[in-house]
Amino acid sequence: MRHTISVLVENKFGVLSRVSGLFSGRGFNIESLSVGETIEPAVSLMTIVTSGDDQIIEQITKQLNKLIDVIKVVDFMEIDHVEREMVLIKAAPKKADRIEVLKLTEIFRGRIVDSGTTTYTIEITGDEGKINAFIELIKPFGIKEFVRTGKVAIARERVKKAQITTEKKEHR
Amino acid sequence: MKKLGAEILVECLKREGVKHIFGYPGGVVLNIFDALYDDKDLKLILTRHEQGAVHAADGYARASGKVGVALVTSGPGATNTVTGIATASMDSIPVVVFSGQVPTMLIGNDAFQEADIVGITRPCTKYNYLVKDVNDLARIVREAFHIASTGRPGPVLIDLPKDVTAGKADFVWPQEIKIRSYRPTYEGNKWMIKQAANEIAKAKKPVIMAGGGVIISGASKELKELAELSQIPVTMTLMGLGGFPGTHELSLGMLGMHGTYYANMSVQESDLLIGIGVRFDDRVTGKMGTFAPHAKIVHIDIDPTSIRKNIRVDTPIVGDVKHVLKDLLKFLKEEKEQWDAIRKTWLKQIKTWKLGMPLKYTYVENVIKPQFVIEKLYEITKGDAIITTEVGQNQMWAAQFYKFNKPRTFLTSGGLGTMGYGFPAAIGAQLAYPDKLVIDIAGDGSIQMNIQELATAVINKLPVKVAILNNHYLGMVRQWQELFFGERYSYSHLDVVPDFVKVAEAYGAVGFRATKPSEVEPVIKEALKVKDRPVFMDFIVDWKEKVYPMVPAGAAINEMLFEEEKREEKKLKAVR
Numbered sequence: 001m002r003h004t005i006s007v008l009v010e011n012k013f014g015v016l017s018r019v020s021g022l023f024s025g026r027g028f029n030i031e032s033l034s035v036g037e038t039i040e041p042a043v044s045l046m047t048i049v050t051s052g053d054d055q056i057i058e059q060i061t062k063q064l065n066k067l068i069d070v071i072k073v074v075d076f077m078e079i080d081h082v083e084r085e086m087v088l089i090k091a092a093p094k095k096a097d098r099i100e101v102l103k104l105t106e107i108f109r110g111r112i113v114d115s116g117t118t119t120y121t122i123e124i125t126g127d128e129g130k131i132n133a134f135i136e137l138i139k140p141f142g143i144k145e146f147v148r149t150g151k152v153a154i155a156r157e158r159v160k161k162a163q164i165t166t167e168k169k170e171h172r
Numbered sequence: 173m174k175k176l177g178a179e180i181l182v183e184c185l186k187r188e189g190v191k192h193i194f195g196y197p198g199g200v201v202l203n204i205f206d207a208l209y210d211d212k213d214l215k216l217i218l219t220r221h222e223q224g225a226v227h228a229a230d231g232y233a234r235a236s237g238k239v240g241v242a243l244v245t246s247g248p249g250a251t252n253t254v255t256g257i258a259t260a261s262m263d264s265i266p267v268v269v270f271s272g273q274v275p276t277m278l279i280g281n282d283a284f285q286e287a288d289i290v291g292i293t294r295p296c297t298k299y300n301y302l303v304k305d306v307n308d309l310a311r312i313v314r315e316a317f318h319i320a321s322t323g324r325p326g327p328v329l330i331d332l333p334k335d336v337t338a339g340k341a342d343f344v345w346p347q348e349i350k351i352r353s354y355r356p357t358y359e360g361n362k363w364m365i366k367q368a369a370n371e372i373a374k375a376k377k378p379v380i381m382a383g384g385g386v387i388i389s390g391a392s393k394e395l396k397e398l399a400e401l402s403q404i405p406v407t408m409t410l411m412g413l414g415g416f417p418g419t420h421e422l423s424l425g426m427l428g429m430h431g432t433y434y435a436n437m438s439v440q441e442s443d444l445l446i447g448i449g450v451r452f453d454d455r456v457t458g459k460m461g462t463f464a465p466h467a468k469i470v471h472i473d474i475d476p477t478s479i480r481k482n483i484r485v486d487t488p489i490v491g492d493v494k495h496v497l498k499d500l501l502k503f504l505k506e507e508k509e510q511w512d513a514i515r516k517t518w519l520k521q522i523k524t525w526k527l528g529m530p531l532k533y534t535y536v537e538n539v540i541k542p543q544f545v546i547e548k549l550y551e552i553t554k555g556d557a558i559i560t561t562e563v564g565q566n567q568m569w570a571a572q573f574y575k576f577n578k579p580r581t582f583l584t585s586g587g588l589g590t591m592g593y594g595f596p597a598a599i600g601a602q603l604a605y606p607d608k609l610v611i612d613i614a615g616d617g618s619i620q621m622n623i624q625e626l627a628t629a630v631i632n633k634l635p636v637k638v639a640i641l642n643n644h645y646l647g648m649v650r651q652w653q654e655l656f657f658g659e660r661y662s663y664s665h666l667d668v669v670p671d672f673v674k675v676a677e678a679y680g681a682v683g684f685r686a687t688k689p690s691e692v693e694p695v696i697k698e699a700l701k702v703k704d705r706p707v708f709m710d711f712i713v714d715w716k717e718k719v720y721p722m723v724p725a726g727a728a729i730n731e732m733l734f735e736e737e738k739r740e741e742k743k744l745k746a747v748r
Contacts, residue, residue, distance in 0.1 A: 014290065071353040
């Protein structure tokens with residue numbers, strides 16, 4: 001099972017290596033990892049995507065909690081949340097296909113952030129499925145390279161039942 | 173008035189109650205050594221190797237329960253501490269190691285004697301620090317001692333760049349320690365403890381498995397009360413020996429790979445296993461899926477990661493063993509069971525196992541059996557000694573044949589299995605308790621790994637005794653090669669073993685040798701008379717002797733090999 005785990009850490013020298021060292025040292029895998037500052041500058045947030053059975057995930061969260069610099073660990077598996085990832089794709093379509101690529105970008109609510117004589121750089125934000133789908137669609141037109149940020153996640157605010165339905169509709 | 177970083181450090185150590193530091197000087201720590209030069213309250217014990225310094229600090233901590241302190245220089249001085257730190261880490265021992273570092277402006281430049289010791293020790297410390305500003309020094313030292321000694325204890329390293337110890341700052345002792353992300357759980361969940369009490373009342377065949385956590389939390393009294401009240405037999409892990417009296421009628425001795433027959437059988441047949449301050453190491457469980465197959469498992473440990481790491485647990489209790497056992501006893505006293513009556517059949521069964529298959533060896537007239545040496549040591553010291561061990565056969569025989577009745581009297585590298593641990597650890601223990609008898613049970617291989625510490629013991633007039641079970645082999649390796657590798661003794665024979673009597677004498681210590689069983693007792697008695705310097709006792713023992721019972725790696729713990737089973741051994745060889 002894949003889990004998205006967010007880890008609130010003291011923004012200290014060496015903390016990334018403590019966290020990544022824990023994963024490598026105990027044979028857990030990291031599928032993606034992103035780190036950034038939070039509203040409190042002394043604290044950083046890491047979002048880690050990992051996989052394993054229940055026992056492994058339990059160990060991962062416990063081991064993370066045991067690290068002195070870790071303030072809080074949240075496994076989003078148990079929580080209603082929003083996940084996003086961003087990708088920058090340098091697509092190199094033939095002249096005849098350029099319009100098609102632009103259209104697809106529009107459909108996926110992406111943006112062209114750079115344009116050269118032979119390439120477009122496209123920015124797409126969304127959940128993993130959306131990004132994978134977009135990459136697959138663009139591939140036949142030619143992709144030179146792409147970079148992904150790794151996932152970030154945030155818990156949803158609990159809202160009343162009626163509102164949940166409308167929000168879900170919007171989401172679709 | 174501003175103070176030098178080195179002076180601040182010395183002041184901090186005094187406030188933490190440190191009396192002894194084990195260390196070795198070098199270029200970048202000279203400011204600290206200078207500050208120690210004419211200090212009356214803090215004594216630095218100069219070891220002959222940095223590994224020895226950390227093991228000695230570790231032995232000091234295990235024997236006394238206080239934090240052990242080591243101080244070394246940068247680069248090789250720091251890297252030499254790694255084995256000692258990893259040893260302390262695996263066995264949850266509170267040690268604070270100070271390493272020198274090149275000046276901050278040179279860090280990362282591959283300067284002379286530079287090593288990234290914070291990076292190197294990250295996975296084997298509980299926490300570590302690089303001090304970048306002398307103004308942070310006092311706070312960091314205070315935090316380090318707190319982290320090392322609370323929760324599940326462990327080693328902490330503080331890396332001190334030269335300009336930090338040579339820099340100046342106001343000395344400000346922090347009144348309180350604030351680490352928002354570090355809050356160990358001491359109190360167990362009451363509901364879970366109540367459930368454990370119910371399980372104990374229901375169980376027909378319960379066993380307690382006590383580990384190092386009992387000793388660390390000082391819960392021997394509570395454990396004894398629990399065992400006696402609810403009439404539950406107690407087996408101990410290697411780290412747990414001494415946590416429950418080894419001579420108590422409810423004691424099953426050690427379990428696991430070289431555990432007693434009756435301990436392993438009891439665990440395998442039990443319907444309730446209560447793990448107290450243990451982590452279910454592979455040397456204890458044997459083949460994981462076959463361990464305690466009929467038992468419900470209650471697991472008490474302060475470290476949440478220990479629980480469900482290796483085995484399934486039915487009743488997990490995270491908390492300090494002493495706190496939890498106190499609560500558990502309260503609940504059990506409310507149960508008012510007729511404990512003697514409900515345990516009668518089970519205890520009778522265990523007695524049959526004990527009588528049927530006790531720990532044994534075959535005594536012979538002409539050759540010294542290593543087990544005989546340990547028995548004699550126990551007999552002559554009446555069990556009143558601090559025993560340290562090296563690693564291998566010597567360690568297992570010590571665990572089997574010496575009966576430990578008190579906590580903090582058996583110091584051994586359980587988790588990491590560090591050869592060369594026992595002798596420096598004995599030095600540390602002797603410094604903590606100058607009037608106690610301290611004996612290192614060693615092998616001829618292990619003792620050579622830190623033999624240079626003879627000088628440390630001689631200079632400090634420490635009457636540490638070393639009993640060398642000399643078989644000219646790396647005995648445990650040889651045993652495995654005999655049993656599982658068709659007697660192909662690949663590089664386990666120590667062709668050249670020094671004359672340990674002469675080695676001892678060369679260092680200014682005393683050496684004795686025994687080659688016949690009749691000489692064992694006189695040698696031990698002579699050794700015990702020496703009060704002002706270390707003694708090596710060189711026992712030339714039967715090189716063919718093996719540690720039994722033995723559970724082959726990867727087998728279930730009731731699949732034991734015994735001394736008599738020569739035929740069984742042949743079969744095993746054929747299989748491999």
